[in-house]
Amino acid sequence: MRVLVADDHDLVRETIAAYLESEGGARASLAPSLTEALERVAAEGAFDLVLLDYNMPGMDGLRGLARMLEANAGRPVAILSGSGTQTLADEAVASGAAGFVPKTLSSRAMIAAARLMIEGQVFLPETLEQEEEAQRYGLSRRETEMLRGICAGKSNKEIARDHDIQEVTVKLHVRTLSRKLGARNRTHAAMIARDRGLI
Structure with missing residues (x-):
């Protein structure tokens, strides 16, 4: 699959491209702006999938999406x-995007999302609404990840291994998120999270 990754942050652009090439078998082209992305399509032909950063130069909100949809000859953007x-x-x-892809997706999820969109399906992450809800309670992204681990019945040691952090760090996050949720303990935190649709 041929994928164009357009993002103005070098590290993000290169990381996503590396995921897709090393683990997904894709051939990735890169662009740091909408203008250069459009030039790539004009020079190389339509891509199987184009990933456009919403906030990069030239996008102008979803107007940039419309321009790329037209340029990429109906293929997924x-x-x-x-x-x-x-x-x-x-x-x-609603404006024609094949999906909405958080940059925080794991490499495996990013590849699965790309394949899904190339096959003509729409990709929307299940976690967006949950993240918005979590932010209402002041939970950080990391605290939300810890909470997911608790809800999955994992020990602090297992959660630490999953996220490549120290067990003491997990304990600290669990203590902080419990305070924010008004939870007495881990089990209570999991119950609150499920009741409020955080997980």
């Missing part, structure tokens, strides 16, 4: 975002 909302994701899909 998706929005990449570092901090998207459910509303923005819905608007992007």
Whole structure:
């Protein structure tokens, strides 16, 4: 599969491309702006999938999506975002995007999302609404990850291994998120998270 990754952050662009090439068998082209992405399509022909950073130069909101959809000859174009909302994701899909892809997706999830969109399906992450809800309670992204681990019945040691952090760090996050949720212990935190739709 031929994928164009357009993002103005070098590290993000190169990391996503590396995921897709090393683990997904894709051939990735890179561009740091919408203008250069459009030039790539003009020079190399339509791509199987184009990933466009929502906030990069030239995008002008979803107008950039419309320009790329036209340029890429009806092939899938998706929005990449570092901090998207459910509303923005819905608007992007309603405007013709093949999906709304958080930059925080794991390599495996990123590849699965790319394949899904190339096959003609729409990709929307299940976690967006949950993340918005978690932010209402002041939970950080890391605290939300810890909470998911607790809800999955994992020990602090297992959660630490999953995220490549120290067990003491997990304990600290669990203590902080429990305080924010008003939870007495881990089990209570998991119950609150499920009741409020955080997980």
